[in-house]
Amino acid sequence: MDEIAPEYDVVVLGTGLTECVLSGVLSVKGKKVLHIDRNDHYGAEAASLNIEALFKKYGNYPEGTEPWKKYGRVNDWNIDLVPKLLMSNGELTNILVSTDVTRYLEFKQIAGSYVQQGNGTRATVAKVPSDASEALRSPLMGLFEKRRAKKFLEWVGAFKDEDPATHNGMNLNTCTMKEVYDKFGLEATTRDFIGHSMALYTTDDYIGTKGMAKDAVERIRLYVNSMARYGKSPYIYPLYGLGELPQGFARLSAIYGGTYMLNTNVDEVLYEGGKAVGIKATMKERGEEGEGMKFETKAGKILADPSYFPGKVQVVGHLLKAICILNHPIDKTDNSDSLQLILPQSQIGRKHDIYIAMVSWAHNVAPKGYYIAIVSTIAERDSNHHLELQPGLDRLGKIEETFMGPPIPLYEPLESGVNDNIYISKSYDATSHFETTTDDVKDIYRRAEGQELVVEGLREGQNLVAEE
Amino acid sequence: MAARPPQQGGRPGARFAQFKLVLLGESAVGKSSLVLRFVKDQFDDYRESTIGAAFLTQTIALDESTTVKFEIWDTAGQERYKSLAPMYYRNANCAVVVYDITQASSLDKAKAWVKELQRQANENIIIALAGNKLDLVTEQPDKRAVQTSDAEAYAQEAGLLFFETSAKTAENVKELFTAIAKKLPIEQASQRGMRAGTRQGVQLGGRSEAPGTQTGAGACNC
Ligand SMILES: Cc1cc2nc3c(=O)[nH]c(=O)nc-3n(C[C@H](O)[C@H](O)[C@H](O)COP(=O)(O)OP(=O)(O)OC[C@H]3O[C@@H](n4cnc5c(N)ncnc54)[C@H](O)[C@@H]3O)c2cc1C
Ligand SMILES: Nc1nc2c(ncn2[C@@H]2O[C@H](COP(=O)(O)OP(=O)(O)OP(=O)(O)O)[C@@H](O)[C@H]2O)c(=O)[nH]1
Ligand SMILES: [Mg+2]
Numbered sequence: 001m002d003e004i005a006p007e008y009d010v011v012v013l014g015t016g017l018t019e020c021v022l023s024g025v026l027s028v029k030g031k032k033v034l035h036i037d038r039n040d041h042y043g044a045e046a047a048s049l050n051i052e053a054l055f056k057k058y059g060n061y062p063e064g065t066e067p068w069k070k071y072g073r074v075n076d077w078n079i080d081l082v083p084k085l086l087m088s089n090g091e092l093t094n095i096l097v098s099t100d101v102t103r104y105l106e107f108k109q110i111a112g113s114y115v116q117q118g119n120g121t122r123a124t125v126a127k128v129p130s131d132a133s134e135a136l137r138s139p140l141m142g143l144f145e146k147r148r149a150k151k152f153l154e155w156v157g158a159f160k161d162e163d164p165a166t167h168n169g170m171n172l173n174t175c176t177m178k179e180v181y182d183k184f185g186l187e188a189t190t191r192d193f194i195g196h197s198m199a200l201y202t203t204d205d206y207i208g209t210k211g212m213a214k215d216a217v218e219r220i221r222l223y224v225n226s227m228a229r230y231g232k233s234p235y236i237y238p239l240y241g242l243g244e245l246p247q248g249f250a251r252l253s254a255i256y257g258g259t260y261m262l263n264t265n266v267d268e269v270l271y272e273g274g275k276a277v278g279i280k281a282t283m284k285e286r287g288e289e290g291e292g293m294k295f296e297t298k299a300g301k302i303l304a305d306p307s308y309f310p311g312k313v314q315v316v317g318h319l320l321k322a323i324c325i326l327n328h329p330i331d332k333t334d335n336s337d338s339l340q341l342i343l344p345q346s347q348i349g350r351k352h353d354i355y356i357a358m359v360s361w362a363h364n365v366a367p368k369g370y371y372i373a374i375v376s377t378i379a380e381r382d383s384n385h386h387l388e389l390q391p392g393l394d395r396l397g398k399i400e401e402t403f404m405g406p407p408i409p410l411y412e413p414l415e416s417g418v419n420d421n422i423y424i425s426k427s428y429d430a431t432s433h434f435e436t437t438t439d440d441v442k443d444i445y446r447r448a449e450g451q452e453l454v455v456e457g458l459r460e461g462q463n464l465v466a467e468e
Numbered sequence: 469m470a471a472r473p474p475q476q477g478g479r480p481g482a483r484f485a486q487f488k489l490v491l492l493g494e495s496a497v498g499k500s501s502l503v504l505r506f507v508k509d510q511f512d513d514y515r516e517s518t519i520g521a522a523f524l525t526q527t528i529a530l531d532e533s534t535t536v537k538f539e540i541w542d543t544a545g546q547e548r549y550k551s552l553a554p555m556y557y558r559n560a561n562c563a564v565v566v567y568d569i570t571q572a573s574s575l576d577k578a579k580a581w582v583k584e585l586q587r588q589a590n591e592n593i594i595i596a597l598a599g600n601k602l603d604l605v606t607e608q609p610d611k612r613a614v615q616t617s618d619a620e621a622y623a624q625e626a627g628l629l630f631f632e633t634s635a636k637t638a639e640n641v642k643e644l645f646t647a648i649a650k651k652l653p654i655e656q657a658s659q660r661g662m663r664a665g666t667r668q669g670v671q672l673g674g675r676s677e678a679p680g681t682q683t684g685a686g687a688c689n690c
Contacts, residue, residue, distance in 0.1 A: 042553050102672045247553040254544035259550040
C-alpha cells in the first residue's frame, strides 16, 4: 500500500455531508486533503443504511432471528439516518450545481408538502399553499382569511430589500413578525402554517423577536421560489438516498487529489503549544488480522465532526426520531409517494413542531410498495419520548417496523477552532432541510480559511483532467 | 450519471444505448492509460497516479445501426486505501479489472476486485479481465510474471471476458471494449430507455427564479 504523505494542508475527520462538502471545496481550491472516517462506510451520521444494517444498529429484534429477510433484498434499501430534504432553490442545490457533483447524482421531486391543522381524529391535513392562487383554494382558511393570505403572499413575492416601495411601510430589520402579521390581519392558524410550514421555524420564538421579520420573509421566499421551480413541492431528493450526497462530494475531493481512508481510527491528536499540528492513526479493516497500518502525519489544520472531539463540544438539545417502514401511503395526502408533513407545535400542544419526512420505492430507497417515514422532533421532556412523537406516529396508520433509539444529542463546538486549530462542525439539526448544514459549511470555512466561501463558479479556471 | 437509464435516440431503426463502465485494479497497472488509449488514442510514459479522469465518455459503433456509448468512471484513487464508495459501483453495467502481466501480485488483487464486484455490483454486470503491459513482454519475454493460460483459465472459470492488452502500443485495447459492448444488452437497454424517457429525475442545472421573486438564500454574502 502507498505511503501516507508526511504532511497535509487539511486533515478532515468524519465523512458526513458537512465534512465532505468542505473536503471537496478545499481540494478543488488546491489544498492537499487527507479525509478519514473510523467507519467502514461514507456518510457518518448522514449515511443511508440498508435494512439489515438498520436492524443491527437499533437491535430491535430477538437474538437469532433475521427480521430483515421478509423485506426483500437488503440492498434495495437505503434508509437515511437524517430526516432531511433539499430545498430545490436552496444553497446545497447551488453548491451541487456549481461543483458539478450533480453529474454523479440524480434527483427527484418530493411529491407534496403538507401541514396539519387541529389534532387527533378531527385533524385536517392539507397542502401548504405556496402562492396567492393556491391560498384562495386552500381548505386551511375561511373565505375572508384566504383573501388576506393572498395579499400577504403577493407582498412577500414582490418584496425587494433594496426597494422601499415594496416594504409596505415596515422596516423588516427592526420590526417583529407579529407586527407584519398584524398589518395583514392574519389569523392565528394562518400564522401557524406560514411560520411553521413555509418559513419552517420549529418553534414560535421568531414571532416576537425584533428584526426577525426579515429572516422570516426570506425563508418564505425561499420556500415559494423552491416551490415554483418544479411545481409539486419545494423539495428534491437524491435517488438512492441522502447518503449519496457525501459520497458525491468525496468523489469530487478525490478527483482533485484528496486522499480517502475509511476504517481508520485516530489514535492521537498531536499538539504544539496548544495547537493541533498532526495526528497518529491506524487503518484496520473490520476482522482484519494484526495491528493494522499505523501512521503519523502533520496537518495544517483539522476539520472534524463532533464525534471525534467529545471534549470540545457541548450538547445543545436532543433530537427524537422514529424511522418507520410502511407499505401504504399516508392518509389524506393524495397517495403521494413522498412528502413532508408538518404538525405545528401549537396544533398539538407542544413547543416544537413534529416533522414527518417520507420517501419510498419511487426514490430507489426501498423495494416496490414500501415507504420510509421518519417522524422527528426536539425532545421537551426527560422520559417517555415515544409519547412525544405519538401525534406524528398516529398520522402514519399501520406501521410495519419502527426504529427508535434513545434521544440523539445535538452537538455544537465550544470554540471556533482558531485557538486549537481544530474546526468542528455541528450535528445535523432538527430542521427539515440542509440550509443550516450549508450555513455550517460556510461558517467553518470562514473560521478555518479566514475568508468567505465563494461557491458560484467554484470550478472556473479549474481544469478537470477528464476535460484536458 | 449514476442512475441514468441507458438512452435511446437517433435514426429510426438505429440502436443506441449508454452504459456505465467502471475500472478497477491495483495502482499503476495501467487503468487510466487503457482509458486514455481507448478514448483519446494517446499514451503517456510518465503518467502520474490518477488524479482526475473522473468521467470520460467514448462511443463505439458496433455496426451500421448499433452504437454503444460508454460512460467511464475511474476510481479517482479512492480504492487505494479500500475506500471506494458504493456510488462508484452503483448501476455499473460493466467493469474492466486490470492487472499488470509483469506483476504476479496484481492478478491476486484483480481476483479480489472481481469477488468484490460479484458481491456488490449489479447481478448482470459484465466483467472483463485485462492483463496489461503486453508490450513489455514482447520485448523481454522473461519479464512475464503471469502466464496467459493461467489468467485465461481463471477468467473462464469466473465467467469473465479476457484480453492481454497494451495501452502503450494499443494492442487489443479497442478489441477489449468492443467485446464488452457486444455482450451488453443493447436491445433491452434501448427499449427501456425509450419507455423511461431520457431521465426520470429533475434537471438541476441553472437555478430558475420565478419572475420578481429573487430568493434571499441565493443572495448570500458569499
Ligand atoms: C460519526 C460517527 C462515527 C462513528 N464511528 C464509529 C466506529 O467506526 N466504530 C465504533 O466502534 N464506534 C463509532 N462511533 C460510535 C458509535 O456511534 C456508537 O458509539 C456505537 O457504535 C453504538 O452505536 P449506537 O447506534 O448503538 O448508538 P448511538 O446512537 O450512536 O449512540 C451511542 C451513545 O454514544 C453517545 N454518542 C453518540 N455520538 C457521540 C459523540 N459524538 N460524542 C459523545 N457521545 C456520543 C450517545 O449519546 C449515546 O449514548 C461513531 C459515532 C459517530 C457519531
Ligand atoms: N509499458 C507499458 N506501460 C504502461 C502501460 N499501461 C500503463 N503503463 C504505465 O504504467 C504506469 C501507470 O499507469 P496508469 O494508467 O497511471 O495506472 P493506473 O492503474 O491508472 O494507476 P492508479 O491511478 O495509481 O491507480 C504509467 O507510467 C504508464 O505509463 C502499457 O500497456 N505498457
Ligand atoms: Mg489511474
